[in-house]
Amino acid sequence: MDDLTMLRRLGEDLEHEPPATLALQRRRLPDGLPGAPSRPLNRPRWIRGWAMIGLAAAITAAVLVAPTVLLENLGRVAAPVPSPTGARPTKPNEALNVLLVGTDGRPGPAFRGNGLDARSDTMVLLHLSADRGRVGVVSIPRDSMVRIPACVSPAGTAVPARTDMINSAFATGGLSCVWKTVEILTKVRVDHAMEIDFSGFREMVDALGGIEITVPQAVDDPKAKLKLRKGRQILNGEQALGYVRARYSLGDGTDLERIKRQQRFMRALAQKAGGLLTDPVRLSAFLDKASAAIRTDAGLDLPTMRSIFDSLKETRPEAVEFVTVPVRPHPADPHRLEWDRSAAERLFTRLREDAG
Amino acid sequence: MVHTMTAPPTTGTRDSDLLEESLTRPEAFSALFDRYSGMLYRYVSRRLGPEVAEDLVGETFLVAFGRRAHYDLAYADARPWLFGIATKLVSRHHRTEAARYRALRRAPVEGVVESPAERVVAEVAARTSRPVLAGALAGLAAKDRDVLLLIAWCDLSYEEVARSLGIPVGTVRSRLNRARRKVRAALGDADPMHEEE
Numbered sequence: 001m002d003d004l005t006m007l008r009r010l011g012e013d014l015e016h017e018p019p020a021t022l023a024l025q026r027r028r029l030p031d032g033l034p035g036a037p038s039r040p041l042n043r044p045r046w047i048r049g050w051a052m053i054g055l056a057a058a059i060t061a062a063v064l065v066a067p068t069v070l071l072e073n074l075g076r077v078a079a080p081v082p083s084p085t086g087a088r089p090t091k092p093n094e095a096l097n098v099l100l101v102g103t104d105g106r107p108g109p110a111f112r113g114n115g116l117d118a119r120s121d122t123m124v125l126l127h128l129s130a131d132r133g134r135v136g137v138v139s140i141p142r143d144s145m146v147r148i149p150a151c152v153s154p155a156g157t158a159v160p161a162r163t164d165m166i167n168s169a170f171a172t173g174g175l176s177c178v179w180k181t182v183e184i185l186t187k188v189r190v191d192h193a194m195e196i197d198f199s200g201f202r203e204m205v206d207a208l209g210g211i212e213i214t215v216p217q218a219v220d221d222p223k224a225k226l227k228l229r230k231g232r233q234i235l236n237g238e239q240a241l242g243y244v245r246a247r248y249s250l251g252d253g254t255d256l257e258r259i260k261r262q263q264r265f266m267r268a269l270a271q272k273a274g275g276l277l278t279d280p281v282r283l284s285a286f287l288d289k290a291s292a293a294i295r296t297d298a299g300l301d302l303p304t305m306r307s308i309f310d311s312l313k314e315t316r317p318e319a320v321e322f323v324t325v326p327v328r329p330h331p332a333d334p335h336r337l338e339w340d341r342s343a344a345e346r347l348f349t350r351l352r353e354d355a356g
Numbered sequence: 357m358v359h360t361m362t363a364p365p366t367t368g369t370r371d372s373d374l375l376e377e378s379l380t381r382p383e384a385f386s387a388l389f390d391r392y393s394g395m396l397y398r399y400v401s402r403r404l405g406p407e408v409a410e411d412l413v414g415e416t417f418l419v420a421f422g423r424r425a426h427y428d429l430a431y432a433d434a435r436p437w438l439f440g441i442a443t444k445l446v447s448r449h450h451r452t453e454a455a456r457y458r459a460l461r462r463a464p465v466e467g468v469v470e471s472p473a474e475r476v477v478a479e480v481a482a483r484t485s486r487p488v489l490a491g492a493l494a495g496l497a498a499k500d501r502d503v504l505l506l507i508a509w510c511d512l513s514y515e516e517v518a519r520s521l522g523i524p525v526g527t528v529r530s531r532l533n534r535a536r537r538k539v540r541a542a543l544g545d546a547d548p549m550h551e552e553e
Contacts, residue, residue: 003489003539007508010489014460016401016409018394025414026389029421 020135023321080298081193084180089189094130095354098300099123099179099193101170123166125182125190127351136321136351142167144337145330146185151177165336175295185339186348192300197293202237204269204293210234211268213243240265323347371434375427385424388434389417395435396442402509403446403453412449416442431519439510440520443502450498457494461487485543492542496535503528504535 101123127136143165150161151173159172169181179193205211212234219228226242228235235243244265326343330336349355371388378385393413400409419441427437446453493501506517514532518525 003536003543004508006485006489006543007493007504007539010486010493011402011505011509013486014402014405015398016406018397018401019406019410022393022397022410022413025393025410025417026386028414028418029386029389 081175081179081195081295083193083297083299084176084183086180089183089187089352091189091191092352093354095351096128096132096192097188097190097351098126098128099175099182099190100126100196101175101178101193102196103170123170123178123182125186125188125351127354130354134321136323138347138351139324140166140182141325141327141337143335144325144327144339145333146181146339148173148177148181149184151180153177179297186344186351188348188351193297194300195295197295202241205235205237205240208269208272210236211240211265211272213240213265213268215243219243370432372427372429372432375424375434376429378421378424382421385417385421388420388438392435392438393417396438399439399510400442400446403456403505404449405452405456408449408452412442412445415445419445435510436512436516436520439506439512440522443506443521447498447502454494457490460490461494488542489539492539495542496538500531500535500538503531504539507532 123140123142125136125138125140127138129135145163146166146169147163148161148166148169151159151169153159153172154174154176159177166178166181169177173180175193175195179190182188183190212232214232215228215230218230219226221227221242226239228239228243244261326340326347327337328340330338369387371391374384374387378388396413396416397409400412404412416438420438423441427434431437496504502521503517506512506520507514512520514525514528517528521528
């Protein structure tokens with residue numbers, strides 16, 4: 001074997017597969033994309049920020065935590081989410097659409113019954129092509145003013161139809177109501193739905209006995225209620241949450257920087273969880289917390305979930321497309337958004353037809 | 357699937373067409389990102405590890421975007437150009453890179469991606485000589501290493517390497533020869549099984 005061949009082997013061994021988050025780097029390209037209808041120039045900056053954080057959090061949670069943790073846990077604690085009732089879009093092909101809703105949880109499990117104390121931070125429609133080779137991540141801005149159908153709240157109360165922000169569908173009707181709303185708006189058959197409670201991470205971290213993180217510089221951020229010294233240290237759940245949420249007191253204040261910090265944190269969390277396999281007491285406490293933070297519909301059983309996560313892990317980042325539902329400021333209230341109907345329709349037609 | 361709906365069908369479009377289009381329609385540039393970000397990530401992850409790679413790939417495209425007006429449209433394939441930009445950015449991290457190879461020299465298995473279980477005997481030889489190889493890489497002059505790795509890891513031709521680094525082909529040859537001589541010397545010294553071609 002000659003030296004070049006040996007070098008190639010060494011190269012192969014040193015190589016890492018691109019993570020799904022690599023696609024986020026595309027956002028660094030100058031936004032001077034004049035006239036791009038999917039990114040109106042007058043769209044408030046924070047929407048993109050939220051969408052990105054949401055995506056990063058949802059994808060990271062899905063890719064890292066769920067397979068390592070949730071799938072190992074046999075029983076599922078929370079009651080499954082009922083799928084929407086009434087007429088639903090037909091399923092035209094083998095593509096898979098999954099609605100992911102991330103919530104900020106509030107104290108205690110977000111879905112103890114009425115679901116009223118949880119807010120949805122993040123809504124993402126995940127599209128896996130029929131051959132599972134392509135992944136589309138469509139984020140739905142939570143402040144979109146949309147028509148919400150009549151729903152029955154998790155507590156059993158009837159909630160009448162109305163026009164309101166889409167995240168209010170979650171607050172009043174729970175995940176099934178968002179599911180129904182999204183199906184009606186998009187005419188896309190949504191096969192499964194999953195709810196992830198991000199506040200559960202605080203409890204997960206505590207159940208793990210803290211996460212070791214290197215803090216590059218001392219932090220004193222009253223806004224994030226965070227005070228940390230510089231250097232390597234173990235963060236408890238509260239501190240860890242502040243650490244991943246803080247924006248201005250850490251790093252360069254950009255969303256990208258924060259997303260990276262979140263990813264580092266999630267990786268550390270997954271590693272620590274992985275290391276617990278020999279500590280059954282702590283592990284079971286952790287699995288309890290983790291599975292309480294994730295809730296799905298009954299149809300999303302373990303094999304289905306595993307296949308979704310597997311295809312997410314296998315998918316090359318070039319094949320992951322991040323899109324936001326085309327929106328513009330709402331004419332009646334510039335702090336709210338309305339969907340750009342024709343552009344949104346083009347996007348969802350592609351989803352329905354699984355068009356590449 | 358959901359290519360942002362602004363993006364026209366780009367299948368089969370040459371890189372140079374995209375670059376030309378991006379002069380008047382900057383969003384056309386993102387198609388290059390979709391095409392090559394994974395490829396560049398793999399390359400950079402080999403040299404610097406996954407920690408820096410993501411950021412560096414983003415930076416590569418940022419630099420490329422800024423320089424797109426200077427791209428010679430006679431070349432349909434933009435890969436050498438992108439590899440060249442990434443390589444220049446990698447060289448800013450030469451300490452990280454050398455440390456990475458040196459670490460490999462000390463602990464040949466750690467930090468190395470798992471390889472498929474069944475590999476032939478030759479592979480065993482490759483594995484045992486890996487620390488030596490890594491040590492030799494760490495010891496190369498940075499410019500020689502750039503040329504060697506663009507050839508060995510990116511499969512560029514001499515001409516493409518010359519273009520990507522902005523140096524004459526003759527210089528590519530001489531740097532490559534020097535680098536390979538050093539690598540072979542290291543291997544030859546350490547591995548009695550190895551035969552000179």
